[in-house]
Each structure stands twice: as structure tokens, then as C-alpha cells.
Amino acid sequence: MSSEVRTMSAGPGPDPPSRPISDEAMRILEPSQKKLPSLEAERTAGVMADCLHQVELLAMLPSVLQNLELLSPSLSEELGEALSGHRLTVERVDQAEEAPTAELDKEFRSSLKNVLRLLRDRPADLRAVRAAAEAAGGPGRSEGMQGLIGGLQGLHRILVQRLLTGPGEERQRARFLQDLSQRHANNLGLLALLEEKVAAVTRERDAEISKKDAVISKLQNSLQQMEKTSRDFVARTQRDAEKQSLSNIKAWEGKQACMQQDIDKLVLQLNTLVLENRQVEKGLRKKRFKVETEIENWLQKYDADMGEKQEELQEVGGAFGEEQQERAELEEAYAVLAEEYDQIVEARRRLEEAQREEARELGLQTGGAVVIQAWWRGYCVRKNMRAKAKGKGKGKGKGKGKGKKGK
Secondary structure, three states, rough: OOOHHHHHHHOOOOOOOOOOOOOOHHHHHHHOOOOOOOHHHHHHHHHHHHHHHHHHHHHHHHHHHHOOHHHHHOHHHHHHHHHHHHHHHHHHHHHHOOOHHHHHHHHHHHHHHHHHHHHHOOHHHHHHHHHHHHHOOOOOOOOOHHHHHHHHHHHHHHHHHHHOOOOHHHHHHHHHHHHHHHHHHHHHHHHHHHHHHHHHHHHHHHHHHHHHHHHHHHHHHHHHHHHHHHHHHHHHHHHHHHHHHHHHHHHHHHHHHHHHHHHHHHHHHHHHHHOOOOHHHHHHHHHHHHHHHHHHHHHHHHHHHHHHHHHHHOOOOOHHHHHHHHHHHHHHHHHHHHHHHHHHHHHHHHHHHHHHHHHHHHHHHHHHHHHHHHHHHHHHHHHHHHHHHHHHHHOOOOHHHHHHHHO
């Protein structure tokens, strides 16, 4: 009952002004006596306790009857037979299509009373039955039976407390409960006031939330409008870019066509220049051939002159003085030839300059210059060989000169 009083004082909501229940108040709610004051009170409490005990036994019977075969070895023979007979009676009641007859109901009651009597008179069997019921899931597994047992237990506690409470304690408890009820009513009024305040704050909060929701809605609409404007701007920009791209492509195609025409013109000019350069190269080759022919004629003339001079050396080679004089003449002739050679070299230099100039202008004369240079190197070699041959001819006399003339 003390827990019930605490629950009532707590109320459904907060209780700021009320004070917690003191230990003295709890002593008022608890009975002062620890033993029942009279034999009549003890009998009354005993009847209630016996009733509760009988109900608990009834709650255990279904699980005991289901596990009777396993439980039979631990029970007395009389109780085992009574439980078996009661199980048969229960099965007959369950099989009855309509309400059981008065005779079957009387038989059921008699069998149940017999089983309860045997359990009350045999503590060992009762302990075995309790152990079997707990092993099977505990007594009173159904919600109805469990509620009945709980109600009887509460009723038994209330009865015992009332029997233990005297008239003075009862009046004191009544005044305390009345005060407690008043406090509870005050708490309820304060709770209502607080709920009104909470409702007002909630309404203000809801109004503020509504305003903020309106602002958020406006912002969302503005954001959507900005997104739409942005998408339109992007689409317009893409269209403009595509138009500009097409315009650029067309312009580039026009430029490309113009450039292709220029390239065709340049290719035509290049081909024309190549043909002209080939013709010029052909003319230069003819000129080079003519120059080579002239140089060869000069060489032949030089060889003929040298042969004649050699014959003269052979004719006047008898005496040393004559040879010296002839050598001087030959040296003079060599000087003339050297001058002629210088002239030839100068002519060659001028020719090479003209050829290099033409090569720079046309870019096609390099090969001819290389050929001419190679020829001149051969000429220099032959000249050196002739000079060496001339030196040897002075030592050998006219025999060599004749041989060279025959050559």
C-alpha cells in the first residue's frame, strides 16, 4: 500500500511545491501492530491465505496433469491415482459438446476437492508438484489465472493491514490520505497551469516555426527561381556557344579553302621553280662540260708545250751550261705557265663564285660545285705528278722526254 500511496502522491506530472513523503508519514501508512490482535482476525486472514493457496494449486494442476507420467514416480500412490482420475474427468469435460451435465460437474468438483485435500495433507507430494510445475514453466501461466492470483495476493495484503490497523490509526490514516488527496488535487491544478503555459509556449513556438517555415519557403522559391534562371542562362550560353562554334567552323572552313588554294598556288610555283631550276641546272651542266672541255684542251696544249720543251731540253742537254741555260728558259716557261695557271685558277675561282651564287639563288648547284672541286683536286694531283716527273726528267736526260712525247 505504501507503493500505491507514493504513486498517488507523484501524480501524472511534476510536483514542484509538494514535499516528498517523510519516514513519519510512511510510518502512519504502515500498521503499528506486527501480529493480529484477535483469534477472529487470525481465522479471517487464514481463510484468505487458504483460498490463495487453493488457487495457486489450481494454477499448477494443468502442467502437473500434462507431465503426470514423469511425475508419478515421485508421488504417493493415492495422489497419483487421484490425479489420473481427475485427468480423465477433465478430458470428459473438455470432450463434452455442450455444457457439462450436473452429474459430470459434481464429479469434477468432487475429484478436484479430493486432489486438493491430498495435496494439503501431503507436504512431500506438494513439494514435488510445485517442482514439476516450476520445471514446466511455473504455476498460473495463463493471464487470467495469473491476474486472479495477483488480485488475491493484493486482497490478502490489504486484509492483513486492515486487521493490523486500530481505530485511531485508521482515523489518522484517513486524515493523512485526505491531506494527500488535497496535495494531489493541488498538484493537478499546478499541472494544468503548467500545461497551459506549455501550450502557450508551444503555440508561440509553432508561430515562430511557421514564420521560419514561410521564410524557408520563400528562400526555397527564390532558390528554385535562381536555379531556373541559371539553367536558362546555361542553356542560352550553350546555344550561343554552339552558334559561335558553327560560325567558327564555317569561318575555319573558308580559311582552310583559301589556305588550300594558296597551297595549290605555292605547289604550282614550286613545280614551276623546280622545272626552271632543272633547266638552269641543265644549262650549268652544259657550261661545266664546256669549261671542263676547255680545261682539258688547256691541259693537252700544256702537255704538247711541255713535250716540245722537253725535246728542246734533250737537244741542248749535252753540256752543263746549256742545260743551265735551258733550265732557265724552262723556268721562264714555267713562270709563264704558272701565270697561266693563276689565270686558270682565277677563272676557276670566278666560275666557282658564279656557281655558288647561282647555288644560293636556286639551291640546286651544290652537286656541280662538288664535282668541279673534285676535278680540280685531280688536276692538282696531276700537276704535282707532272712536276715530280719533270724533276726526274732533268736527271735522266732525253730518254725520258722521248718516252713522254711518245706518250
